[in-house]
Amino acid sequence: MRHVVKRAIKKAFHEIAVEQGIKKIKTEPFEISIPKDEKFGHFSSNLAMVKASLLQRSPKEIANMLEKKLIQNELFESVESAGPGFLNIRIKPDFWVEHMNEIFTSGKSYGRVQVGHDEKVIVEFVSANPTGPLHIGHGRGAVIGDALARILDYAGYKVHTEYYINDIGLQMENLGRSILVRLSELKGEVLKEQPPYKGNYITEIANEYKNSQGKTLVNEDDENVISDAARFAAENILKGITSDLNEFGISFNKWYPESWLHANNKIEQAIEMLTRSGQIYNRDGALWIKTDSQGDEKDRVVKRANGINTYLAADIAYHKSKIDRGFTKFINIWGADHHGYVPRMRAVMVALGENPDNMIVRLVQLVSLKKDGEGIAMSTRDGVFTTLREIMDEVGVDATRFFFLMRSSDSQMEFDVELAKKQSSENPVYYIQYAHARCCNLFVTAKEKNIKQIAFSKVKREALYNADAQKLIRKILQFPDIVSICARSFQAHPVTQYLTEVATLLHYYYRHNRVVTEDEDATQARLCLIQATMITLKNGLNILGIKAPEQM
């Protein structure tokens, strides 16, 4: 609907420009917005103000000229120039109703848009080290990545999701060592050292490890034992992460292990390639990559003098594999503590021959935790954290997902555990789900009264001309716009806000307009509106990965 209006305004403006003796004129950029206050119309445009200097007329004059042109358009109920030069436009009620067709013909696909043009995009998220269970910070990144992937798919991208597993390196060694420390503790020995990872889950895994080894155990000083224990623990932890995520409604197209890159020589190949192109050089026995092109403070080491590759080296190879696999947009959901890593990775993309802007990094601010009025710092190493599983079990999957999605990712958020539990029955997500369930229930009621729904095209529409219905119709017709805003800005949270607004209008409508009545024509028309709303709510919840229950 917005672009229909836009086209009409453009046309009118061109006519005026010609009348003023200006032949070539650009109308863009200008705005068609939906005013907060309905008295300013359904749409309003700032075109007259934007173009005032160009036509050498006052904004007010131009707005008046546009008004005269546009009022002749049969689409519009009213056109008014107002304020400093706004153009406020109202669409005829029946035209809004007519537009509902789009919802019925699209059905499950209503809201799909084409901003992606089938471009291949990879969304990498979570990618937490398999050294401990996921905590709520990971949970936030997980939901944001998952919802974004769903939205991009809905917006016409070819989406691939991936979890990168850091199953190699120092952290793995620490994990293995932690297991061995707990192992000797289980045997009743006095601890010689503190384990690098201190959480209770380490002891549990150590126990399982012991049982899996039978009686032929183990000389803790053996390096092979460390890596063996690490492998055992990582597999165990990864299983837990996978099932937590599954229960949280999240799965990946691919789990990509760092060890695969090593085993297949991908890191050496990448280093070799960049050495040949002059991006990597030798200094003091180590290999360095140039990264200052994108504002990084200094060049970075990829291979240490002792011959061991750094984490960055593996990440270079990993991103090279993304490019090699044909993706053209690369979305990385990272914790905000990685923001210093962004410039060097942009530089890496440039070195690999990519436009760095094709790598979109969403930094998810950390979740701080409030319990009993006090803040708790979270640390996997110290074993102090609230796990995603605890929150899921306490608050529920849908509410937890919605809670994370309500906030923009670059806003820090405080997760007050007590409050989240207490509010669980009044969480906005239930408000939206209830609206959906209400819609479903109306069809149950209609069925009980033996009312058979007829096709929208055959419905008498008068009942949809009243103000309550019109408000709701206008809102649900906005849905495709919301999807494209989210896809363009790579954010999910506008959807939550939008769905709350739809639910509000639905509840209001329900309270003030009886849907199923003796008046058959009106009932049919209203049922269509309810169905259209239901479709919108369901599709909207769907792209957030939240259930749309038929009853609650």
Add this chain to the structure above:
RNA sequence: GCGCCCGUAGCUCAGAUGGAUAGAGUAUCGGACUCCGAAUCCGGAGGUCGCAGGUUCGAAUCCUGCCGGGCGCACCA
């Protein structure tokens, strides 16, 4: 010290590319079911948009400088 994010109602947070009287949820106060589910609806109260300058027809939004909070600044990942 340098860099990134944040500062909006009592609390938790929205306000895309600058637009008309700054919004939602929650908390609080008052009201609404003989009627399709009251997990709902209606109304009241609640704000120097951290502070100070600047840019312009117009700034919560852009620029500069402060103040406050978080996070980074490795041959760790």
